[in-house]
Amino acid sequence: MSALDFGSKSLFTLYLFTHNDILTTIIPTTLFALVSAPLYSPYRCVHVVWWIWLHLLHFNVANQVIDPAEDGRNKASRPIPAGYISLRDAVYLRWSLVPICLVSSAFYSIQVLSASLAITLLTLWYNEFKAHSHWFSKNLMTGLGYACFQAGATLIAGRDMSRLEPNALLAVLLSIAMFATTLQAQDFKDQEGDRSIGRRTLPIAHPSPARVSMFVGLPMWSICLTQVWRMDAYCSVTFVLYSGLVGLRFMVCKTTQADRLSCQLYSVSHTLICLTSA
Template sequence: MFLFQILKQHALTLFLFTKSDIKTTLIPITILALCAAPVHHPSYIPETMFWIWLHLLQFDVSNQTLDPEEDALNKRDRPVPSGRITLRDAVILRWTLVPICWALSAAYSLQVFYSSVALSVLTGIYNELHAHAGHWLVRNMVNAAGFASFEFGSTLVARYDRSHLDKAGYLSVLFSAGIFFTTIQAQDFKDTEGDLAIGRQTLPIVFPSFSRKTVLPGMMGWSFLLTYMWQVDVWTGSVFIGLAQITGLRFLVFNSRASDQVSFYVYNVWLTMAHALPGYWRYYHKAM
């Protein structure tokens, strides 16, 4: 019973490291992987989610050991500022997770292993080498490359043949990386105040007015392209494009922190739908 309590406490600590990224990273990437693969057996679903979560944990632990003082002020429920784990132990966990992620990935295929290595390298560039606080263009590029590595590896894990993707799989990852590169500023508006305090140079900070004008055309452009490429029906396409328009207009019209948080939630609904479209094409058109 005592051992169970200890394991439960550790499991909760690990979960809290990733809690804030469940809806923004774990769910959208899982949906893309399952739709782009396609999945040949139900057992691949939890495997895929665990692979994504474990690598997300690696990233989040790395990120949350960089500036614990900031988290102590703004995000006190995180494991380090809340005292669930010491900073020293969190740093040890951060580097222990690297070989664990690599070993798990190598058990699937060499290609999944390469994705895991790429994620570890990009995590180090983004966090320890401070790309997150550098020029917004570099930050966007590293972000897009990181998500592409997440998606490439997780889509392989979700497949029966874990050594390569088909054309639809490659296109899914390519389109998603493009979306993140051109619209990632949607997640930065709500964090402008905190980013300013630690010297980050996000697009909303460098170009406050212009950056808000980039969301609508970016989302609309991708909506029309994906609707065409995945041969979406008129009703589904209208909902998808309409959601992009509503989200983009929200960022233009409302600019409070609370409004930007809501707009970001709506953006994630649109993003999740964008990630599901390869499944629409694969299961609808290929069945015809």
């Protein structure tokens, strides 16, 4: 294999680790940061996307080396079960990304480094210490982790990378609560694989309440945010209506295929919520 082929394959493998989260993490977090900061210069946008992607890569590799057998059943296209990278090499990559993320963050500010360190510790807790095995700790850790992504990205985007503006800080706190209480949207489609390894996500532990929580939670958060940020009537109605329809879909459409589409629609709703929060 030539150096060019090896480089292309390596880049494609890194892309595969994160491509499923472009819609759910990279786009909404980037938009959140650009609106919350606001953006100091267009050049900073590149830094924001790079920082988010690098830390997402770190988290995803750490997550996917824990149980490749589960991915083989649930998500066979991921790099390890698909054969793009060996488990041993993925483990090496997982731990090499820790100093890379921390050093990269330190070049921005101590505060960005703190966000990176928090992501590192939460990643360790979520994966190696199995916070992902129970719905409560899974939702809480993911909500906190997502807030760290938002905080770090917003710091990088802004004029002063050492502090968050009050509105940005409030938006991050609201995002923790919103994401921690609606994260189960991503778990409905994975119930078969989660059940096979004994993972107690909310849709498995409490199937009916989990769906009710989406039906109630999405429009509730939409109404809350429209009031907090004083949106105009047209935007408020549109926002609440869309979120309500997504929540209703979780209630009435219960096949695995339907849950996949509902999750995608939730991702759009989540992006709108991130923009509204900012």
